[in-house]
Amino acid sequence: xxxxxxxxxxxxxxxxxxxxxxxxxxxxxxxxxxxxxxxxxxxxxxxxxxxxxxxxxxxxxxxxxxxxxxxxxxxxxxxxxxxxxxxxxxxxxxxxxxxxxxxxxxxxxxxxxxxxxxxxxxxxxxxxxxxxxxxxxxxxxxxxxxxxxxxxxxxxxxxxxxxxxxxxxxxxxxxxxxxxxxxxxxxxxxxxxxxxxxxxxxxxxxxxxxxxxxxxxxxxxxxxxxxxxxxxxxxxxxxxxxxxxxxxxxxxxxxxxxxxxxxxxxxxxxxxxxxxxxxxxxxxxxxxxxxxxxxxxxxxxxxxxxxxxxxxxxxxxxxxx
Numbered sequence: 001x002x003x004x005x006x007x008x009x010x011x012x013x014x015x016x017x018x019x020x021x022x023x024x025x026x027x028x029x030x031x032x033x034x035x036x037x038x039x040x041x042x043x044x045x046x047x048x049x050x051x052x053x054x055x056x057x058x059x060x061x062x063x064x065x066x067x068x069x070x071x072x073x074x075x076x077x078x079x080x081x082x083x084x085x086x087x088x089x090x091x092x093x094x095x096x097x098x099x100x101x102x103x104x105x106x107x108x109x110x111x112x113x114x115x116x117x118x119x120x121x122x123x124x125x126x127x128x129x130x131x132x133x134x135x136x137x138x139x140x141x142x143x144x145x146x147x148x149x150x151x152x153x154x155x156x157x158x159x160x161x162x163x164x165x166x167x168x169x170x171x172x173x174x175x176x177x178x179x180x181x182x183x184x185x186x187x188x189x190x191x192x193x194x195x196x197x198x199x200x201x202x203x204x205x206x207x208x209x210x211x212x213x214x215x216x217x218x219x220x221x222x223x224x225x226x227x228x229x230x231x232x233x234x235x236x237x238x239x240x241x242x243x244x245x246x247x248x249x250x251x252x253x254x255x256x257x258x259x260x261x262x263x264x265x266x267x268x269x270x271x272x273x274x275x276x277x278x279x280x281x282x283x284x285x286x287x288x289x290x291x292x293x294x295x296x297x298x299x300x301x302x303x304x305x306x307x308x309x310x311x312x313x314x315x316x317x318x319x320x321x
Contacts, residue, residue, distance in 0.1 A: 006051035009105030011098045012062050018042065020102035023051075028106070030099045035061075041066055049075055054109045056081045067119055077114040084108055120217055123186045127214045130179050135177075135258065137172050143292050144169055183210060191218065197309050200316040201254075203270025203277065204302060208262045211308060215259050225307035229300050232259050267298035275318040 009020040021029045032047070033039035037255050043065075047053070051067050053076040062078060069076040087108050090261065093100070139179075144165050151157050187195055191213055198209040215220075215232075222228050229235045270277035276300045284294045309316060 006048060007106045007109045008047065008051055009102040009109065010053060010065065011102040011105065012055055012058050012065060014061060014075060014096065016045075016098075017065065018045075018098040018102045020106050021046070022103075022106045024237065028100065032098075035065075040065060041276060043048040043069065044072060047072075049073060051075070052109055052114065054079060054105045054114065054142065056105070056206070058082055065212065066117055069115065070119055076117050077109070078117040079105075079108070079112075079114070083112075087112070087210040091292075094289060107113045122191060124214045124217055127183055127186055127210065130183055131214070131258075134176055134179050139292065141172055141269050142309070144172075156267070187213075194218065194310060197313075197315050198306055201270075201309065202274040202303050202308065203266050203272075205266070208266050211262055213310075215234065219307060219310045222307070225300075225304040229303050230306055232263070232303070234260060234263070234296060234300055262303060264295055266302055267295045268310055271295070271298050271317055274302075274305075 006022045007022045012035065015211070016035050016039070018030065018032050021031070021050045033043045049072075051074065052076055055066065055078055057078050057080060066076050066078055084105065088104055091107070093104060109111070148162060148165055151162060168250055171237070187210055194213060195206070196211045198204055199206060209264070216222065216228060220229065221242070222231070226235065271281040271294075272278065280301055281294055281298055284297060289297075305316065308314075
């Protein structure tokens with residue numbers, strides 16, 4: 001990690017970002033910058049190269065500044081807001097302002113091990129944006145179909161309106177087709193063969209293959225499949241303490257909900273056609289496990305298979321040990 005004697009905590013909002021400079025032994029100093037090109041240029045002039053910048057992941061707002069810092073060779077760490085919130089509770093911090101949050105990030109950096117943030121490749125970002133747009137279009141189609149269904153039960157129907165809504169559905173479907181082709185073109189540039197190998201796993205289709213590859217940046221930065229499972233929020237959370245507290249274990253759900261939905265649907269198919277997943281499904285069913293627990297276990301089995309195929313650069317084989 002970079003020089004921890006020089007730490008900069010950054011609390012980002014839509015229109016500004018508050019910064020806490022901590023250069024030992026000078027103590028703390030605060031400053032606020034406008035979140036635009038002029039404000040970022042002014043901030044970069046105040047940032048020494050041998051320092052650590054830390055900020056929270058705030059949707060998409062943090063990305064612009066994180067990219068600029070990374071581009072200028074500055075060590076920047078983007079941390080989970082929940083981790084910072086729990087840290088603030090642990091040290092019993094009672095002040096909640098933007099400046100206080102920036103200083104809290106400095107204290108967090110001094111006590112915790114930080115990992116350097118690396119930008120996501122451009123093609124993965126574009127694919128993620130396209131996926132989000134496709135999901136929006138699918139939701140729009142469902143809403144229109146629901147409206148048509150409701151109108152079909154009405155004694156009075158506006159034929160022109162029904163025709164207009166049906167044309168809208170066809171138009172949106174064409175847009176979805178164009179976007180799906182665009183995803184295939186982006187994948188074909190760098191990850192075509194990786195996707196084709198993932199698709200050899202029974203139960204995993206083209207959409208899920210691309211989504212998993214995109215969400216994990218090609219599985220880079222993961223040492224084992226359990227880390228991937230945790231990243232998607234599919235790892236179990238145990239709630240057990242002493243003699244009286246024996247809660248049920250649940251998945252943590254601290255990850256990407258849209259990926260979990262895809263994996264759950266794949267698990268349903270894999271439990272029928274994927275030999276290892278089918279055996280796991282039968283074994284857990286015989287033990288009387290709930291169906292949701294079984295499907296989560298099958299989804300984790302799929303993650304294990306996908307991770308092995310990507311890391312070993314091989315196609316699926318039901319006889320592979």
